[in-house]
Amino acid sequence: MTTQVIVLNGGSSSGKSGLVRCLQAVLPEPWLAFAIDTFVDSLPASLRASLAGIEFAPDGTVTVGPEFSRLEQAWMEGVAATARADAPVIVDDVFLGGADSQSRWRKALTGLDALWVGVRCAPAVAAGRELARGDRPPGMAERQAELVHRGVVYDMEVDTTHTESLVCARTIADALVTGSGSR
Amino acid sequence: MTTQVIVLNGGSSSGKSGLVRCLQAVLPEPWLAFAIDTFVDSLPASLRASLAGIEFAPDGTVTVGPEFSRLEQAWMEGVAATARADAPVIVDDVFLGGADSQSRWRKALTGLDALWVGVRCAPAVAAGRELARGDRPPGMAERQAELVHRGVVYDMEVDTTHTESLVCARTIADALVTGSGSR
């Protein structure tokens, strides 16, 4: 069966966006790319502002408001409907809720063939790249590096610590072609 | 019945993006905003590049490749699914195909209560704003100003030539509250 959705999950500054662009470049067919960041950009400014503090809870628990979750759920349904309408989709998300986040996506993607990819990066390296890009509040990268993978089950994982985005993208593209993974 | 989708149609530099942000600010409930620009951003770079020349056909006819149309259609289905999953949606599009573009959206939005809004701006004023923003190729604003409204039927129209975005947004928001329009 043909993969219809590639779900990339990784912490902030783990290199997901660059990986997505490389994937789009190396995959022979055109894939659409939807990121959690573009969902956040689609929100009213007032809701975006109230989100800013989300991942700072000292004990690591994540509590987003019910309004945010409801809208996010609707967006997930939209992404799934796009894939069902025959446009293959790459999703780029940060599973702040770990296994719970994956479970929500699984429900939204019911009936679709998905490839689940973990995007790892050593916390210290991700923190350095966060500093280098200069457009993220310091600390997110390190805090999310392990958190987002808790309890998540992948078909494959890539690690950008010592491997360039383009090389990681080729590894994922090859997995699609050979049909490996639990799809 | 409650409006679930607001579709804004207008040429480049007619002020749609600013109008969307003002609408999100004045509407009492949170609305998600999806723009044709974000769809284009979700495409692979190679397909975006081949798009660049689309609107330059000297006779005004618009020919996008079949691949673009197929992916765009899937994106429209996704937007509709998001609205059906109870997230009200503002769509910001440029109907390069005029009535045909509206017809495609009508099909995708079947069963949803939509408010169709034409966003007008005098061509010369739009051209000046295009120059002022500095991130669009010169000429798009003037060329699209009338073209995108050909044969399109609206519930209401706003004109940004002499009216600020926030004022236009309040006019649209009032139309929702009072339930006017052909919905």
Place this chain on the structure above:
Amino acid sequence: MTTQVIVLNGGSSSGKSGLVRCLQAVLPEPWLAFAIDTFVDSLPASLRASLAGIEFAPDGTVTVGPEFSRLEQAWMEGVAATARADAPVIVDDVFLGGADSQSRWRKALTGLDALWVGVRCAPAVAAGRELARGDRPPGMAERQAELVHRGVVYDMEVDTTHTESLVCARTIADALVTGSGSR
């Protein structure tokens, strides 16, 4: 004598950036554009962060740290040196210190022929545009609208409330050509 520097001063969201791009388009010679925003972008992230609260002092007084002022002064000297090296320059600034800010620029620009332009916008309109652009903290536009003009002396003023940027730009360009103003 030929104008070598055009200094535009106005509050946030008064339309200075668009006006600068229009000016560059209508002026027959190429002019370089330097904005206080680009100076702020040239600072280390840590210093930018400490700046964020600057204009929020409840009594309207503005206190920037000595380090910021020292670096800003050096940047002003650089802008002046660029103009002295025969590149005409448009400066786009927000005189949070009113007449004091102008006095600092006067010193830096010693010996250069400058045109001082006040960029006005009705506070309520500027606040609406701030909302429409969506990338500025709400409140800056209204708070700065009058403040930045206190005690400042201009050669000419433009008002973007009801006049498009391109039209304002042509007015300024004409002033240069006819040699009006106190230069």
Place this chain on the structure above:
Amino acid sequence: MTTQVIVLNGGSSSGKSGLVRCLQAVLPEPWLAFAIDTFVDSLPASLRASLAGIEFAPDGTVTVGPEFSRLEQAWMEGVAATARADAPVIVDDVFLGGADSQSRWRKALTGLDALWVGVRCAPAVAAGRELARGDRPPGMAERQAELVHRGVVYDMEVDTTHTESLVCARTIADALVTGSGSR
């Protein structure tokens, strides 16, 4: 003697911008950062457009118009004046003219203590990063990787191929502290 200017030279997508942000973060004093990209952004749109094709000459020769060179020279004088006014400056440039570009900077920086740093990146790796960032025309990275270093003399070189920006930044910062190099 104290270093007043750090000049970083490297091809497109060699990692200069990230390196600059890391340098600003690790250096104990605040340094201002000026990039050739910000100079290009300060130009009128018409001149920027005519620049786009600059580095595509098939034989590798680079011919920019006299107007561009004149304005660039004035900008260099401005950067030097900023440093002379006691703001330490990091310059981030692409020496399309190799040794000639360095010679122009040497003249502008007369009397200032400068540290010349070559930023290397293996052409294939730079090309992959160009693809990953997605905002540069493909081919620039590979074409410039060696070209910009021709005949240029450095105090030190860093290589981002296998070394993170933050680590490279620390190497440069250490060189400043220990006073090594030909300054």
